[in-house]
Amino acid sequence: MSEIKDQKKDGADITFFHPDLLEVPADGTAPFLKGYRCQGCGQLDFPKLSLCPRCWGDGFDIVPLSRRGRLYSVTDNYTGQAGMRTPYTFGYVDLPEGLRIFAQMEGKVGSFVCDEEVELVVGPIRDNRDGQPIISYKFKKVKSLSGGAE
């Protein structure tokens, strides 16, 4: 057991959170979340589940999910998880596909409001054990702080 632990400790920690969930195309096109549509019953889920909870199907088609959604609710956290820098903002984003995504928000603390439109971006969500940033999906305002539409 201690040997396994030591090996893990010696190995580098992850810097990208889960390729099953987030695709960042090498050709520079926009990143997207991967939805999983059950080949048995057609139910769409995110994140990827080991089985379809509706029919226990284990075959899935990957569906690129919408990059924009509606910020259902949001909060700025001044007391956070141990080891995380505060303040940081997270919220629930509802996608047009009928899925709700929990994610950190990229943008000014205190600037997000319920029901505004947000868009997927890729960025650091926390530091790993080695002090390196872990990259994952986040959302930012569709309208930039300067007011211009992107």
Place this chain on the structure above:
Amino acid sequence: MKLHRDVFIAGVGETRFGRHQVDFDVLGRQAALEALRNSNIDRPDVIQSAYVGNGTNGMVTGQTVLKDLGMCGNIPIINVESACSAGGMSVYSAIKDVSTGLTDISLAVGAENHSLHMARGTAFATAMSDIETIHGAVMTGKYAMRAKRYMHETGATAEDLAMITVKNRRHATNNPYAWFKGEISVEEVVNSRPVADPLTLQQCCGIADGGAAVVVCSAEMIKKLGIRNPIRIAGSVVRSGPYHNRPRDITGDDITEQTAEQLYEESGIGPKSVNIVELHDAFTIAELLYYECLGLCNKGDGLKFLRDGESTHGGQCVVSPRGGMLSYGHPIGASGVAQIAASVKQMRGQCEGYQVEPAPRVAMTHITGGGLSGTEHAACTMHMLVREGTC
């Protein structure tokens, strides 16, 4: 659960809640011994099974609590974990043993010490294997999102939320078991330091240590022990949170609504007949939402229910008469048992200085447990208690 025969509470015990320099096992043992003595039990071989709720203090917590009481060796001691619902579930499990006839008398304990083990200035998070946790989720923030949405939809203000703290701290003023108590103004609550917008420090339960215990038994055992003021378990329900990653209304709470509905059906007692409630007021917003989810008032009328004084002394139903978690703090494995212990004392008229008058006949408790992505809560435990006449 469907109760197969009548189950009663013989005795209860609770420690003072707050920061303790002694660990969970000492607190659990103190509460257990008090509950046993209050049940007229004076030796270690009466209890036939024991369940011990704990969330974070490690392995074999129950045996650690009960070994000094001479209870290891002859009975099953089963450790129960479901985050904040652990204690409530331990009571449910003890009731199940007695109800099915597996035992005639069982013990439920909840005990937790956070302050000796947890880094100051951090918030509770769920397991790191959870997709929300790695993205920074903490319980304070998840409740803050409920508050934010509730305020967005109803126009409620931070001052409205603060009134919950003001009420519960006032209820606890003379309660020796409560940690934070007495007068506090809406301004002091709102202006305390921000934790997760819009929740401020004084709108969040303290991270506390404590223990509580309940002895449950059959009607025959009540007579045998000579208990003159038995409390009957009219209902005991545990449910797990419906799982899906689709939009849901977080100004409601699907698991609480389902658990309450089952409790009302099984106990034959509706929400308007309940005299006192201890609910999961870990944050101000929670109590406000649960007025509606529990059916104490109609959906959308939570604020009116509070403002009209329906949830305090003299109102329809005194909510959090002990002061709730906002006064006690929340040792997660202990709280579910402490809610029941405090309710039993109210029904027995033993709460000098914070007694609900007249002594309540029907009490209800509600405690959820655990953040898990795709659910509002991983678990919910509720109990309905009824004061019987003198045996």
